Amino acid sequence: MSGGIVLNDKIIVTIERVEKYISLTEEARKKATPIKLKPENSEKLSSMLRMCDDYFSDARYFMQKGDLVRAFGAINYAHAWIDAAVKIGFMDGQGDDDLFTLP
Numbered sequence: 001m002s003g004g005i006v007l008n009d010k011i012i013v014t015i016e017r018v019e020k021y022i023s024l025t026e027e028a029r030k031k032a033t034p035i036k037l038k039p040e041n042s043e044k045l046s047s048m049l050r051m052c053d054d055y056f057s058d059a060r061y062f063m064q065k066g067d068l069v070r071a072f073g074a075i076n077y078a079h080a081w082i083d084a085a086v087k088i089g090f091m092d093g094q095g096d097d098d099l100f101t102l103p
Contacts, residue, residue: 013068013069013072017072018063018072021075022056025078025079028083028093029053031093031099032082032086033094034090035089035090035091044090045091048082049085051077051081052078052082055075086102088103089103
């Protein structure tokens, strides 16, 4: 196991863990597909996807800087935005209850 954040002799955040969640979020972003929405909801979905993409980018940035705690936080926020879009019915999670909290 390579570098990680250690607290009380327990590794809490590792590079591998952050990379795993980056991969899961990337998979979720590709898998979820938009549902035909009213224009006002399409705008809301666009905003949610921008937030997902921005946090995803932040996670990669923090990862490159070696800030694993912020990288882990950012990737979880990114995934939460895409998961929320599926949960409220703006996107189709394709029945994947490993990647999404399905409605």
